[in-house]
Amino acid sequence: MQLTGSQIVVECLKEQGVDTVFGYPGGAILNIYDELYRHQDEIHHILTSHEQGASHAADGYARSTGRVGVCMATSGPGATNLVTGIATAHMDSVPLVAITCNVGVPLLGKDSFQEVDIAGVTMPITKYSFLVKDVKDLAGALRRAFKIAQTGRPGPVLIDIAKDVTANKTEYKPEVPKIIPRSMEQIEAASVEKALKLMRKAKRPMIFVGGGAVISGAEKELLEFAKKLDAPVTDSLMGKGAYPGTDDNYVGMLGMHGTKTADLSVGEADVLVVLGSRFSDRVTGVTKNFAKKAKIIQVDVDPAEINKNVIVDVSVIGDVKSVLDIFNSRLEQLSHPEWMEKVMERKRTLPLTYSKDRLTGPYIIEKLYELTNGEAIISTEVGQHQMWAAQYYKYTRPRTLITSGGLGTMGYGLGAAIGAKVGNPDKTVVNIAGDGCFRMNMNEIATATRSNIPIIELIFNNSVLGMVRQWQTLFYGERYSHTILKDKVDYVKVAEAMGARAYRITKMEEVEPVLKEALAAGEPVVIDCVIESDDKVFPMVAPGKNLEDVFDEEDLNAES
The missing domain is CATH 3.40.50.1220 (TPP-binding domain)
Incomplete structure (x- = not known):
């Protein structure tokens, strides 16, 4: 049958079993979005607040489900806004297919409006990147992309499609994807x-x-x-x-x-x-x-x-x-x-320890673990809160901690939580963030409220960039260069303005009742947890030291 390139994109997504796409439309990709409109009962599209949020959501969907995550963006800045998310997926071996559209073939290489060589830009951070300039090559490129993303060590693949390719027609033959076998041929x-x-x-x-x-x-x-x-x-x-x-x-x-x-x-x-x-x-x-x-x-x-x-x-x-x-x-x-x-x-x-006489990140995480019976999917941003989430929440099953390990991407966790919740609608999904990270992509709260995705956002608000401050305290003579965030931003008001339910916690006795309400809410919830600026993550191995040199707060106090 004769189909347009945009129809081929949607048919290939259906072939691959894709049920959800995260993205943001624009001029170059409009033909594909027009086709998605016709198939909205088969492929659910989540409109994010920013393209980076789309790439992180696709990543969180993939990590939590084991399936390929798919994100879309238009040419130029739309495509480049995916780059951080693609690099995050690359570092952590996440199967992701990013679909972008570029200017028409006659305009390529001429610095046309919103033209970027995104296939070239992403070459170092993908398993493979395609630029499709002929509609006859489109179905094959899409099928290869999904195969490459899942074969061996998983990773992201980018397909950039010239706009005129999405409008041109060619013969399309459906195919059933082959099962990708486990890598055993190299086992000696x-x-x-x-x-x-x-x-x-x-x-x-x-x-x-x-x-x-x-x-x-x-x-x-x-x-x-x-x-x-x-x-x-x-x-x-x-x-x-x-x-x-x-x-x-x-x-x-x-x-x-x-x-x-x-x-x-x-x-x-x-x-x-x-x-x-x-x-x-x-x-x-x-x-x-x-x-x-x-x-x-x-x-x-x-x-x-x-x-x-x-x-x-x-x-x-x-x-x-x-x-x-x-x-x-x-x-x-x-x-x-x-x-x-x-x-x-x-x-x-030698157990993990923290102060039990005031509100701290570890206390909140232990209480969250208790109230969720360890059954939640936890996503995180990057920093002290990330390490506390790794230390104090006990993970008993794979794909329940969703975090940026290799790239260390601040702003990752909220989008990832949205993707994880979409992929696991029956699971409780909680994103644990620092206030510095929340500022990076907090506009994705609007994505959660617009699509009624009931995630919980826990902000550990210490008014500083906590992990950087910890290093400045321990290794930089307490010179706090540009790591203090004390200003007039009210996260409760910001969250409420975007349509979420919001709470503020300032003392230990407030933690359990607020968490219980949030877990029962069935809607997006943001909790601003005010903790001290100088709380630290221990144990720690200092940079340039061996694992055997690990120390904690008690060791530091003994030295002073």
Whole structure:
């Protein structure tokens, strides 16, 4: 059948099972939006307040559902406004398809109105980027985009379509998408055998879980593996929920703001099994000194990550779930009672702590965990509140912490929460933000109210850029250069002006009743939580230090 390019776009989206698109229209993409209007019963379009909000919403939808997120924008500034969201998805391996439209083919390369080479701009931050100049190539490009986004290590793909292509006609033949198999062809038997040999010899094994374990859906296999290996389990920020945070073997997050138990124990381990992690500097401390006593086994679907940041002893290339299946089938029950007792004793004696005599971020998060029974999807912005959300909310299932780990994108969480709620309408979705981050994209509250998306926005309002201030306090002689936000902005009034229900919390006894009302509201809610400016995230590893140098507030007080 003969279809226009815009009709082909919509038919290909339907082919791929897309039920939701996040975007913002403009002149170059109008033909596609006109076609979306005709198919609004099949594809739900969420109009965001800003294109960046659309890219973050598509990202949150993808992370929380495991499906491909889709966002759209027009040419020029519309397309460039997607860039931060695309880069965020790229750093955290999120399957995303961004569809933009450009000026017509005769106008390309002539600095035409609202023309930008967005395929070129995004080339370093996508798995692939297309510029479609012929309608005959459009269906193939769209199908390839969805396949590339999901194959192997997931990631974002951008398709830029010239405007005249959306109006031109060509023959269209429907196709049923093929199931994308798990990456198993690179799993080498010899590498598996070397890994198993190291595990069997280990006296002090430990498991470190990264985001790849979440992406692969390896939670069942991981739990079985941890029990068979009889090892403590730590995770990265991106690995949260792949292993249940309530399990006895779990010792907390690793890295700059990891637990003392995790940081110190990795330094003592003799075998470290790393599952789907790329060894971010926020995890390793001084890279050359990371886990120096351990033989390191790295399992990753992406060969480019092997020996990139940390030199390992054995690498197994393949999907984490598939590799763990093999490990579990080959590994007998092991036992390390002395090592486990030592680590568990450390866990008992070195717990996370915070001040219990005033309103703090950790108190609010613990109360939120209690009231939601740990069943909520939590999204975050970036900063102190993000680390508290990682430390004090216990994640027992994958895809329940939605956060920008690699790029550290302030302004990410609110859009991501909207996407997560759209993808999981029966789940409670809460975005935890700092006041600095909320200012970045707070206009997306209007998106939530316009589309009646009942998310909860918790603002930890300390009137400063908290994490930057923490560094300024500890390492920059308390020179607070441009990190103080004390002004006349009233977040309750801002939220109410955008149509949301809003509350302000200033003391501990207000937390539970306000959270209960928010959880029962069934509409967008913003809660302004006023906390102290100098609250800090502990434990901490200072920049340029090893994980074994981890310290907390008690250590600082002892030194002074």
